[in-house]
Amino acid sequence: MMTVRNRRKMAGIPRGVISRLPVYYRYLSGLSQAHEKISSAELGKALNMTAAQIRSDLSYFGSFGLHGYGYRVDELRQRIAEILGLDREYRLVLIGAGNLGRALASYQNFRRRGFVISAIFDSDPQIIGEELGGVKIRSIDGLEKYLKSNPCDIAVICTPRDVSQGICDRLVAAGVKAIWNFSPIHLQVPDDVVVEHIHLTDSLLHLSFHLRHRTESNQS
Amino acid sequence: MMTVRNRRKMAGIPRGVISRLPVYYRYLSGLSQAHEKISSAELGKALNMTAAQIRSDLSYFGSFGLHGYGYRVDELRQRIAEILGLDREYRLVLIGAGNLGRALASYQNFRRRGFVISAIFDSDPQIIGEELGGVKIRSIDGLEKYLKSNPCDIAVICTPRDVSQGICDRLVAAGVKAIWNFSPIHLQVPDDVVVEHIHLTDSLLHLSFHLRHRTESNQS
DNA sequence: TAGATTGTTAATCGATTAACAATC
DNA sequence: TAGATTGTTAATCGATTAACAATC
Incomplete structure (x- = not known):
């Protein structure tokens, strides 16, 4: 029997759902062992959802x-970990040692979750050969x-803005399928490559916007 | 005359709009002086919108x-800067010097945009007194x-998870209205305080999710 | 003027929520 | 069983987009 939810499932998981999974995972991971069960109402209260x-x-x-019970904390955390692909290790290379x-x-902390930096690259001859975190x-x-x-x-x-797209192209050409971008540009990549952008300054500007336009409630 | 857009304006700016403004600003700032005009179509192409x-x-x-022309790059950047509140300086304090x-x-880079760290606090007697970036x-x-x-x-x-909420409460009590949170918890704050969360690990899990469930197109 | 592109509306699309039958 | 809370639907809400009149 094909329910509506199944059809939604087939159609792909909404972006918002995917970005909330790590939030649930993080919260569950922070609970003490004593916390055996949790209901969606409790979880929602803790996370403002x-x-x-x-x-x-x-x-x-x-x-x-x-x-009539809720979720068993241990099990739920474990299931979400699987969904997020946390049951294996990931090898990372880092470009730009600024x-x-x-x-x-x-x-x-990344290593603890199974994300291991296996190599670091830079273009500055002064620092090539140095060690960072082993x-x-x-x-x-x-x-x-x-x-x-x-x-x-x-x-x-983690390279300066003007070289990032070039580096990105080389990585993609070399077969990399996932990119964690800390450089302040919007990288252009083919459809089968995922990019997660961390734009620190954008986030600061979000704060200044709110300080500037502060009126009533502006909860993030 | 009260147009529909005016009414929308009154009702508050959607979250998505606010988070895209820094993206526009960043892109415009990266353009060379030679780039005098830009159309919404060009901008959209560059930013995948x-x-x-x-x-x-x-x-x-x-x-x-x-x-019939588009936007003058200089003017648009300037206007967005004003909207974002970039026409003044902001004083930051940083808690946790890990x-x-x-x-x-x-x-x-933050200083360059007008965000100046005026003080750093930590609880470790070993490092109190040290200097960081002056x-x-x-x-x-x-x-x-x-x-x-x-x-x-x-x-x-930037404190460890178990002390972050306590620090946050102290900051709020002291009158701080905007918090940039790098600690891996969901901070509880009153409605008139804005929080921007940077959860680095969440973003990594987003990547591992995509690697795990990779099928067809999964552009971020 | 003809060509181009804006600003804005209405239509579409998608995500959130309230409600409730299912069920432990 | 009675009480509680899930999983899922339908209704609501909000955000995106296509289309076009306005206009430089």
Whole structure:
């Protein structure tokens, strides 16, 4: 029997649903062991969402709850982890060992979730050979050769704006399918490549906009 | 005469519009001086949006274009800068001088846009007194006293998850109205306080989700 | 003027929510 | 069983887009 929800499922998961899954996962991960069960109402209260939205989001992937009870925290977290693809390791290469690149390379939280930086590239001869978080900085010239023998899942772009699109093109040509972009430009990529943009300054401007136009309630 | 658009304006600017303004601004800022004019169609092509959306977004704030011509790049950038509140300086305080806090403090791009870090706080006696990007690290104990004599516009939270809500409450009590949150929790704040969350790990999980469920087109 | 592109409306599309039958 | 909460539908709400009159 083909329900409407099944059809929605087939048609693809809405963007909003996908970006809320990590939020649920993060919250569940932060709960103590003592917290055995949680209802959509409780979860919604903690995250400022409606209970209906949470149930609707989860139902895209199956039925993880128990009628009249709620969700078992452990199980729900585990299921979401699977949906998010957290049951394996991901190899990352990082391009650009400036301020931000260095900070990301030494931030150990990503590794904890299974995201391992396996190589760092830069174009500055001054820093090539240095180590960052246990990983040697290589010359950007060797990018293609490295990727050929060491395929990576995700490339992290932390380069200055004017070289980022070029680097991105080289990564895509080398077969990279996912890009984490910290450079302040909108990268152009083919349809089968996913890009997640972290535009720090954009987010600051969002704050200044609200400070400027502050009137009544403007909860984010 | 009260048009429908005016009514929409009164009803508040949609979230999506606000988050696209920085994107427009960033793109226009990246254009060379030689680029005098731009049409909504060109802008849309560069940013993977429809021309209609761009025109509709801008029309919330006025009429900045010229019929049959397009937009003058300089003027449009200037107008958006004003809308975003970029015609003044903002004072930031940063809480938590760990990996990420250090990176943000030494990242000079924010200052260039008028966002100036005026103080850094941490609880670790080992690093209190150190300088980061020309700013001394102070003891978190002095937070309230400092804010009393040095009001700030935006507080940047880079603390570990278990202390972040507490720090946030102290900031709000001290009158801070805008928070840039890098800590991996959903902060609870009153309605008149704006929070921008930067959840780096959430964004990584978005990528792993796409890698896991990769089928046809999944452009971000 | 003819050509081009804006600003704005109405139509479309998609996402959120309220409500409730199903069920533990 | 009675009480509670899920999963799912239909209704609502809001955002995007196509289309076009206005106009430079």
